[in-house]
Amino acid sequence: MTDTSEEVRLFRTEAQRHAGSRLRVMPELPVGTYETVTGPVGELMLYRPAGVEALPGVFVNLHGGGFVLGDWEGDDPYCRFLADAAGCAVINLDYVLAPEHPYPAAVHQTSDLLAWLAEHGADLGVDASRLAVGGHSAGGNLAAAAALLARRRGGPRLRGVVVDYAPLELSVRPDAKLTGAVRDDPGAVALAAVGARFDAWYLPDLRDGADELASPALAPDLAGLPPTLVITAENDLLRAEGDRYAGRLRAAGVETEHAVYPGCGHGFTHDGPQEQAVDAWHRMAAFLRRVLTTKAPA
Template structure:
């Protein structure tokens, strides 16, 4: 990490903290039992997370959704996703954990990914105390957060104490190995530009060859390596320079036998779920909500069936 890189990253973070979404929900629409700030111990220091507790009777363990914000692995804060997390917690009756993972260049790959996964494992370890179901966990994210979500889902496969049942991949960066100059949009000035993407990549990767790692560039994983990944809701935008890699990743998941609900939103650019158009943003959030609801219900049904069968033995 050089001084200029560090200063530019700090400037971007300062700008990001002042940014407000143009499309947000009124918190009063989605009342919750509580929103709490928690600090989760990890090898990369305490991970700050916002916990959104639904106002539902604690009759059964709650499913969990781990949300990972965007910002090019360099900027962004969980508060950017606050109103959306409130909506999901209220409408789905799940605990939403909105994570403030460590950022590059101070913490390059794989720190943010590994810390996010460590938080997932901590949730499973604390499942009884928290009143959550470690077999009904979903992960998702936006832009860079979507990239991290695919990595967390990958690392969780075959885990003994938890199960990721769904992944939300929202206009994610899925091929960091490709020169940003070749990531094209029909807009003259799309939101993401080559210079900014190159800066993000230089901060995130301490060695450029890391871009070839499927945990950095999920699109580079083989079909065989993607088998067993959880079902996905994958969203792209017509004018987003990341659209092509999102569509290619959806196709590769399908080739691996992974169920994918995919939608490209016409007339939209990167970050449209936060910046609008409002109608498209609302439809995208509904699509994410529907995917999560279906996954949580399926796994709950399977868990009940298993318990009933055990009782007959």
């Protein structure tokens, strides 16, 4: 039996091997087109939009990986796409991972970065009065949680949130989410098994799963949150909680855009199908362009 640190190392090694072997969605996108700047959490990867002369608004991107895996590099080409297509600056955050940094470390790190940007964004040549946050899978959870924390703290004021096929109800065991069409889907079953391990590493005290910063979809009140784009995938065991979250946002009066991608599973924006992935990235870019460049604050 391996100890926790060895088990984590093996998971991360296999994840890196898989990432290096899979075909990337939108393979024509360039890589390494960022500049490195210093922020409150060390080095930040900053992507500036091409052809934008005025100070651009800024989007903080949070990668996926179950709170345990992944890093900024997996989202590098897509951050370049979002910067150019949305006309905003993008900061690609390499947030801290569990189990070394369990809940709520990454939520607070994200929130601290947003607060720092609101105060110091001009030093980076960005207009952080026009600020948005979003992420994919676990990163979507962190983005939604950071928006709740910003509301709780009275700022910074966010213009938009992107929640892309995120786990939003960590108080529910992943295997209990294997219902309906995904009950016997091999990919969903495998994701549930891995997700249970990752949730335990992220939430050493499982009672924290009931907290809104761990399970944003269970927040008692969602009123007053920024405009939100929620993306879910038809064949993802996390679809139902994402759909419920979108419904609760709308019921709370939050401007909500919700897209369900048919025939897709978890991670489709990075792993395909290509057509649906491209559509989702363009949807994210259009949402960011609208809330950051054309939508005046209420």
